[in-house]
Amino acid sequence: MDLSNHGVARALPQDPQDNPAESDRDQLSRNIEAVLAFYAREEERISRWQRTLEHISLTIGQPAFLGFILLFAALWMLVNIVLHHFGIAEFDPAPFFWLQGIVSLGALLTATVVLTKQNRLAKLEEQRAHLDLKVTLLTEQKAAKLIDLLEELRRDLPNVRDRQDPDAATLKQPMDPDGVRATLDERLKAVRATKEDAAGNL
DSSP states (O other): OOGGGGTHHHHSOOOGGGOHHHHHHHHHHHHHHHHHHHHHHHHHTOOHHHHHHHHHHHHHTSHHHHHHHHHHHHHHHHHHHHHHHTTOOOSSOTTTHHHHHHHHHHHHHHHHHHHHHHHHHHHHHHHHHHHHHHHHHHHHHHHHHHHHHHHHHHHHOTTSOOOOOHHHHHHTSOOOHHHHHHHHHHHHHHHHHHHHHHHHHO
């Protein structure tokens, strides 16, 4: 009996390897979902006070807020000048010490709010840097393994001329993170020493 006439053949499950495009899309979707889940977890960890401060920071960062500050200072000085002109006691005579105090206090609070948000973003950036480093090391290990497998396949194939490739022999060795860190530390020390010598010569 012909099973295709009854739709049985179409009901058979397909191998994911038969459709690489669909598999790639699934992998891309999983990666995107993992990134979104990471940001969602970090968003849930933000406290109510932190959200309030960041909302204030967002408002302060708008161009309209700069215009509000300039308008407030101009009106403050204008009102005091008009009061003085009509012989009425000013509430903040020139050089406007109260205005200077308000502006200084506002600047201090603004700097604190901005630094609070920057500290949270710096921690988030540090976590992302650690994740990027882990992904980079894993990618390097996979690349080294692929080179090793290709070299082994080249040696085993009878129709491929066997030859020594020093570059491939070097690249198939996994990277040593401790060695890279030590080399970077030495380079940074050398750069600092050079800058200190140049500053001393000045």
